Amino acid sequence: MISCILVDDEPYAREALAELLAKSPDILILAQVGNAIEAMQAINELKPQLVFLDIQMPRISGMELLAMLDKSTMPRIVFVTAFDEFAIKAFEYHAFDYLLKPIDPxxxxxxxxxxxxxxxPKDLGPVTPAELTHLPCFSGNRLKVVPISDVEFIFSDVGGVHVATxxxxxxxxxxxxxxxxxxxLIFCHRQYLVAPAAIAEIEVQDGGAEVITRSGARVPVSRRYLKELKQYFGFH
Known part of the structure; x- marks a missing residue:
């Protein structure tokens, strides 16, 4: 059985593909989602072997979503598009295959x-864009698209990975x-990434330091990363 997820912001397109896949008894559709943020959550939670991924979607495109995925656990990606030029580009993104809409059975x-x-397992190699401009985030049952420029720091703990703005x-x-x-963002501690543009001060302490962000938040800096952080801003 091959598990898959369908990602397309057009419900009719998703349903049409689902009907075609229903004719193959070894294909199991785990979920159908309508945007990239929901797709990332579904991929991380359900771990499908295959994702049928629409390229043109609002806010975050299919190719941008692909860049957000961890390539070490990447499912096979079949891009779905209505435009030939995007289909050709799909192979530049190391997609498994592409399909043109309307999909020919x-x-x-x-x-x-x-x-x-x-x-x-397939090594999908490097993907682009190399740098993200937005992060897919959530707060309770709300899905949020956070601009990288709004991020001050990010940290991890037993509760997960948290983005501070x-x-x-x-x-x-x-x-x-x-x-x-x-x-x-750069590491300042093994559990913290900080945005250099958000740093207002570096307070050196015994055994390490703290970053004070422009909003007044305090972020720990371990001795391991202190020298690199100081050199980043030209301090010796």
């Missing part, structure tokens, strides 16, 4: 046949390591 079957023969805390399912790779 024979073309879909070709994709599924290739998938059945290729069950080994001047307006308060929200949460994300992205890892600190992936956030370091995809943003300009």
């Amino acid at each position: 024979d073309r879909l079957e070709q994709t599924l046949a290739r998938l059945r023969q290729d069950l080994a 001047a307006n308060g805390l929200v949460h994300t399912q992205m890892t600190l390591k992936l956030l370091e790779e995809k943003t300009r």
